[in-house]
Amino acid sequence: MKKIIITLTHLLIITSVWSQNTVTGIFTELANTQIKLVGNNGFETYAIDSTQANEKGEFSLSFGIEDYGMGYLLSENNKSFVVILAVNENLQLSGVNFELPESIKIIQGKQNQFFDQYATEHPRREQCLSAWDYLTKIYKLDTLFSTQRVPKQSIETEKKRIKAEDGLFLANLPEGSYVSYYLPLRKLVSSVSTIAQYRTEEIPATFAAFRKMDYTDPRLDKSGLLKDAVESHFWLIENSGRSLDSVYIEMQISIDRMLENLLTDETKLNEITEHLFKFLEQRSLFPASEYLAIKLLNEKNCTINNDFAAQLESYRAMKKGNIAPDIVFTGDVSTPGYIDQNKPKKLSEIKSTYKVIVFGASWCPQCPKELQEISKNYSTWKQQGVEVVFVSLDENKQTFESFIKPFSFISICDYKKWESPIVKNYHVFATPTIYLLNDKREILLRPNSVSQLNSWIDWYLVQGNK
Incomplete structure (x- = not known):
């Protein structure tokens, strides 16, 4: 033994x-x-x-x-x-x-030699293709050249040759080698910007290639391209020249394909969908992030991490069209501009046609900048029937009072931070969080910045009243 x-x-x-x-x-x-x-x-x-x-x-x-x-x-x-x-x-x-x-x-290192060769040759081919694409447009659109059939045919022949040469290199890589997986993936991801700008006829095929991607493949994890693969896919849809409605339809199709693939691996499902959700939010693609959130929450064949699930839940409870909870003004309340007998004691008592609810705090890095921007626009908004309510997550009375001193809009604080009933009722998980409501407290917009909110007010209210 x-x-x-x-x-x-x-x-x-x-x-x-x-x-x-x-x-x-x-x-x-x-x-x-x-x-x-x-x-x-x-x-x-x-x-x-x-x-x-x-x-x-x-x-x-x-x-x-x-x-x-x-x-x-x-x-x-x-x-x-x-x-x-x-x-x-x-x-x-x-x-x-x-x-x-x-x-x-x-x-x-044979695979590295293949990688080095392609990394040297492929950009040169791409440069030539871009040059030929430019000439193709001239020979098609400029009357001085459009009648010249021979040059047009020669350009198309050369473009096909370059593409075939590139494809042949990839096809002849050692079968089963990592380089044979990596280089086509890198080509797909790196081509997105060029395709969106110059080779728009390749957009449908590129959508299809991204949708066929196996996000559970361990080789993708080791590629260093996972972030680029996820983001480039949706960036291309956003910048594909389609109408906004069509963009969101394409994103929904891509989300569906991605989830079909990821449902076999809960770890990857949580990791990748959380990254995608944040990316869509950052780019203000809210209908797409809302669609992803609802799909995940309604999926019975997977388990979402608690923190991520709580973040997604806010979309189900606080999505556009839902009625936001009323807010009772408890704790310390600042209502500049209101005389004593007319001071509102809750959100529903405010007579304005529109209400902006902002959750933030003095300790939030982005909040002072956003609140200063609100303060700068507040008088213009007020004229358009927009009132602002700032809900502070500060825990100290002196800090809160000092922070809101420059603000001429309503500010409230119950000093309970994340445990505040208001914060929980509105499913707030980050600051700043902003909601735009109408007079019935229906959620009209969940802007990710004051700039986006101000654009909405300017377009729908200021310009609309001219």
Whole structure:
């Protein structure tokens, strides 16, 4: 029995040693400096190994099975060089430093050599295609050239040749290699801006490619492109030249496809949908973020993390068209501009046609700027029948009173911060949070900034009354 245990122990040690690969290099200007090897894991990066180069700039770093994918070498001055960490493939490099990629030679590492070749050739092909696309438009639209069939045919032939050459390179990459997965993905993500601007005929095919993506594939996690893949997909829809209604329909289709794929992996579902939700919110694509929220909350085949679920729940309870809860003005209340007998004691007593409810605090980094902007526009809003109620999440009376001193709109604070009944009733999970209500407390808008709110008021109220 003892012999068996020793043999198994030795086997584990040998397996561990065999599973290690190395990245070695000689970089003349990195002598005696610290060098790190960094890997990717979903939206995050992590340190794999680090070492100090010797006086000649020589270094050696190790990585294991769990690190296979894309990584990068990082120098002390935060300059990096992207590499493929491939199965059973040691990588050997030489160069001056990571700031001069043109000086770097890949001495050993077949997949990295393919990667380097494509990274050099593909941008040149893209530049040529852009030039040919420009000429195509001239030969189609300019009467001086539009009758010339031979040049037009020659341009189309050359464009097809360039695309075929690029596709042939990708098709001939070693089957099952990481580079054969990574390069088409990188091409898809990096092409989005060019397609939106210059090659709009490729937009439908690009939508389809994104919708076919397997977000549960471990190779995507290790690519360092997960963030770009999610964001580029929806950025392209937003900038595809469609009407706003059509944009949201396309986003709903993409969200449906994404959820179909992610429902098999709850960890990835939470990670990716939370990132997408925040991205849509930041870009003020509220109908899309609301659609995502409702879909997730209504999905019975998955479990949403508690914090994320609470954030999503606010969309179900406080979505556009719902009636917002009444607010009883408790605690300290500041009502400048109202005489004693007419001071409202709750939100429903305010006679204004529109009401803006702002949740914020003195400790919130963005709140002072947003509230100052409200203060600047308040007199104009007031003339258009808009009243403002600021609900403070401060916990100190002196701080609250000092903070609201410049404001000429209603401000209230019960000093209960996140435990305030008002905060809970409005499902507030971040500051600043803003709602625009009508006189029936129907939610008209959930703006992500005062700038967006002011644009709505200017368009619908100020311009509409002229």
